[in-house]
Amino acid sequence: MQLQNDLLLRAALGQKTERTPVWLMRQAGRVLPEYRKVRASIKDFKTLVKSPEAATEVTIQPVDILGVDAAIIFSDILVIPEAMGLNYEMEESKGPVFPKRIESAADLNLLHVSTGEELQYVLDAIKLTKRELNGRVPLIGFAGAPWTIFSYMIEGRGSKTFSAAKKVLYSQPEFAHKLLDMITQSTINYLKAQVQAGADIIQLFDSWAGVLSPDQYEEFSLKYISQICDAIPEVPKTVFAKGAFFARASMNRLNCNVVGLDWNMGIEESRQLIPNKTLQGNLDPCALYGSLEDVKRETKKMLQAFGGSKHIANLGHGLYPDTEVDKVKCFIDTVKEFRAS
Numbered sequence: 001m002q003l004q005n006d007l008l009l010r011a012a013l014g015q016k017t018e019r020t021p022v023w024l025m026r027q028a029g030r031v032l033p034e035y036r037k038v039r040a041s042i043k044d045f046k047t048l049v050k051s052p053e054a055a056t057e058v059t060i061q062p063v064d065i066l067g068v069d070a071a072i073i074f075s076d077i078l079v080i081p082e083a084m085g086l087n088y089e090m091e092e093s094k095g096p097v098f099p100k101r102i103e104s105a106a107d108l109n110l111l112h113v114s115t116g117e118e119l120q121y122v123l124d125a126i127k128l129t130k131r132e133l134n135g136r137v138p139l140i141g142f143a144g145a146p147w148t149i150f151s152y153m154i155e156g157r158g159s160k161t162f163s164a165a166k167k168v169l170y171s172q173p174e175f176a177h178k179l180l181d182m183i184t185q186s187t188i189n190y191l192k193a194q195v196q197a198g199a200d201i202i203q204l205f206d207s208w209a210g211v212l213s214p215d216q217y218e219e220f221s222l223k224y225i226s227q228i229c230d231a232i233p234e235v236p237k238t239v240f241a242k243g244a245f246f247a248r249a250s251m252n253r254l255n256c257n258v259v260g261l262d263w264n265m266g267i268e269e270s271r272q273l274i275p276n277k278t279l280q281g282n283l284d285p286c287a288l289y290g291s292l293e294d295v296k297r298e299t300k301k302m303l304q305a306f307g308g309s310k311h312i313a314n315l316g317h318g319l320y321p322d323t324e325v326d327k328v329k330c331f332i333d334t335v336k337e338f339r340a341s
Contacts, residue, residue, distance in 0.1 A: 012236040108175075
């Protein structure tokens, strides 16, 4: 199907665009009253993720309401460990919890390399969303990067330090690599199935990249991200590794098209370290707490720093749930109106 708006895909491929495309991480979520209404009608978060019809509705809401240049399928990065055999629960206001966590090599017997078909509900949501979008904008598929998924499977929940996961890297590196390899193969199968279902571009989220040292990041994360990028040549790929400012030069060598920047990564320096990629980001999400004039000013400052080419406008992390919708819309509209001088 011919896309009516292919700005995001052209920018991802480094092609010239009439303006900078824009979307936001966590755009389908709690900032929208329309999302909260759907969420209130459904038993829990996981039920929403596993309902293709509901997931499609909330995926498309930001396109209709905010006017973003792409939809991102509504799902969760932790569907992969669940497909591999490790169930998780989503506790309100606390986040994800694994009743059973992986503690040793013996626990690997509880897991298997999952196929894409084991996450059929996500694939069904992608197919339905593509049909309902009817070519208006591209659809982004996604998965968590192996190190981030590994962290949750070892810790059993979120953490400020992920010291239990890091302990395994130091004390049981062989076991760590075995589990990371299983996650990587499962993720490749999953993303290939997403592409086949209709995803136009994919993004890997390495949310906990910043807790690792540069050497550990090369060995226990970037190596596996590289395998995933190499395995999926069909669509453009984005890698977003929060906090991995030290790995930007290495990311320039990845077989991906776009590197996402968090708000701590300087734009000019990132251009020098990652000259071969389109860059995505990177306004501080807290900038959207300012007045409308503040939001416009900060957004224009960001856009001028990126220079109007090889850039996809976004925040440096996901939208915070208490952000006002009019500030989000102001950010998007400012990007859409901006023309580099």
